[in-house]
Amino acid sequence: MSTETVQKEPASKIEISPDVAGGEIPTFDITLKVRRYNPEVSDEAHWDEWQLTMYGTDRVLDALHKVKWEHDGSVSFRRSCAHGVCGSDAMRINGRNRLACKTLLKDLDTSKPILVEPIKGLPVEKDLIVDMEPFFQSYREIMPFLVSKGHEPTKERLQSAEERDRYDDTTKCILCAACTSSCPVFWTDGQYFGPAAIVNAHRFIFDSRDDAGDMRLEILNDKEGVWRCRTTFNCSEACPRGIQVTKAISEVKQAILTRRV
Amino acid sequence: MATPIIETPRSGRVAPGYSRSSTSRGNFEMIAWLFMRLSGAILVVLIFVHLYVNLVAGDGISGIDFGFVAGKWADPVWQIWDLTLLWLSMLHGTNGIRVIINDYAEKNSTRMILKGVLYTATVVIVVLGTLVIFTFDPCPVIDGVAHVADYCPAP
Numbered sequence: 406m407s408t409e410t411v412q413k414e415p416a417s418k419i420e421i422s423p424d425v426a427g428g429e430i431p432t433f434d435i436t437l438k439v440r441r442y443n444p445e446v447s448d449e450a451h452w453d454e455w456q457l458t459m460y461g462t463d464r465v466l467d468a469l470h471k472v473k474w475e476h477d478g479s480v481s482f483r484r485s486c487a488h489g490v491c492g493s494d495a496m497r498i499n500g501r502n503r504l505a506c507k508t509l510l511k512d513l514d515t516s517k518p519i520l521v522e523p524i525k526g527l528p529v530e531k532d533l534i535v536d537m538e539p540f541f542q543s544y545r546e547i548m549p550f551l552v553s554k555g556h557e558p559t560k561e562r563l564q565s566a567e568e569r570d571r572y573d574d575t576t577k578c579i580l581c582a583a584c585t586s587s588c589p590v591f592w593t594d595g596q597y598f599g600p601a602a603i604v605n606a607h608r609f610i611f612d613s614r615d616d617a618g619d620m621r622l623e624i625l626n627d628k629e630g631v632w633r634c635r636t637t638f639n640c641s642e643a644c645p646r647g648i649q650v651t652k653a654i655s656e657v658k659q660a661i662l663t664r665r666v
Numbered sequence: 667m668a669t670p671i672i673e674t675p676r677s678g679r680v681a682p683g684y685s686r687s688s689t690s691r692g693n694f695e696m697i698a699w700l701f702m703r704l705s706g707a708i709l710v711v712l713i714f715v716h717l718y719v720n721l722v723a724g725d726g727i728s729g730i731d732f733g734f735v736a737g738k739w740a741d742p743v744w745q746i747w748d749l750t751l752l753w754l755s756m757l758h759g760t761n762g763i764r765v766i767i768n769d770y771a772e773k774n775s776t777r778m779i780l781k782g783v784l785y786t787a788t789v790v791i792v793v794l795g796t797l798v799i800f801t802f803d804p805c806p807v808i809d810g811v812a813h814v815a816d817y818c819p820a821p
């Protein structure tokens with residue numbers, strides 16, 4: 406790990422005269438403030454701050470990488486795909502839940518420090534890493550898999566374009582937890598099933614091929630189920646996939662009502 | 667020979683405090699949710715007619731006095747109107763505060779205490795209000811002396 410063993414990249418042999426400007430990406434300076442927490446060192450969280458020169462094409466994730474790779478390797482966060490598909494890097498950026506890999510630095514106010522915190526409402530394990538298990542527990546409870554009665558068909562289960570369209574929006578979820586951890590009802594005691602579980606229930610409840618819709622509605626007609634939703638719309642604003650989360654929740658409420666009243 | 671089983675990380679471990687204490691199915695929360703919308707819709711009519719009749723119609727706010735209230739409550743229509751307004755708004759308001767307590771209190775014990783205070787207040791106000799609407803006597807006669815308004819019949 407000592408610096409001596411690290412071989413420096415040989416300098417480029419291609420000379421580019423400094424007045425060539427084609428394709429140049431503008432750079433700017435930012436201040437990145439990251440909420441740090443390490444239970445092995447202290448029970449208190451604190452803010453660390455770095456000045457970085459970043460490019461116009463960089464995202465918050467690139468700034469975090471720069472810090473981790475060049476300044477402080479102990480900064481901990483999750484990320485995998487870096488392209489908004491895996492849902493690992495939801496975090497609270499300037500007070501709003503977003504994916505670090507989908508948030509361009511140039512879209513934020515770079516005149517002020519950029520604040521990065523872990524998502525709220527779930528136990529922080531270290532820095533930006535939270536324990537997602539309570540979140541996935543609720544997800545598992547709504548049975549996020551196809552349940553069908555009767556014989557297994559010999560060919561594919563057919564579905565019309567309209568039937569497919571009915572739940573198209575909620576198929577887009579990447580389980581990033583941005584919605585659930587933006588919900589003030591979830592923040593209080595973490596008992597609420599949360600928007601993400603309801604979105605994923607919606608995906609199967611309104612799937613014409615699925616036969617367990619009633620069971621899922623029953624599960625969500627809980628004291629901690631859909632009725633705890635206060636239509637705050639935080640979830641809809643937080644969702645990096647643009648899912649209309651609050652609308653999906655309302656549709657599940659409607660489905661429970663029309664089934665029972 | 668036996669291959670060691672490596673459990674999936676954190677399998678089965680949900681941070682204490684997050685696992686739902688008990689699944690409580692039942693329709694109470696659904697009915698409460700529905701009641702808020704239905705009573706809300708009815709309250710719009712009840713409240714705005716109430717405000718208009720009391721504050722705008724006739725002499726407006728300057729017309730309000732003991733006699734005005736007494737006059738209204740002499741009419742069974744206004745008795746029923748105000749009774750419905752009292753009950754609906756109290757139940758609606760109480761349920762609203764109940765939901766807010768659920769949302770903001772973090773411990774079940776805090777919730778219990780706050781809801782205890784809330785329900786006590788509700789019962790006192792609803793009982794007292796109902797009693798007043800039906801037993802209201804604009805011309806009490808105490809020891810043979812007529813009190814209050816001049817429109818009361820001579821004792």
Ligand code: HEM
Nearest residue numbers: 635636702703706707709710713755756758759762763765
């Ligand atoms: C003008 C007629 C009214 C309408 C249409 C109405 C409608 C509603 C609705 C739909 C809710 C549920 C909101 C939710 O689930 O998030 C609500 C909540 C509430 N209402 Fe009313 N309401 C009315 C009058 C009143 C009155 C007179 C009171 C006071 C006694 C009251 C007190 C409350 C409280 C405390 C809440 C809970 C607050 C909240 O949910 O954020 N409302 N109202």
Ligand code: SF4
Nearest residue numbers: 578579581582584644
């Ligand atoms: S609904 Fe949107 S915000 Fe919520 S977990 Fe799915 S992708 Fe993330």
Ligand code: FES
Nearest residue numbers: 487489491492506
């Ligand atoms: S790293 Fe995969 S969604 Fe951001």
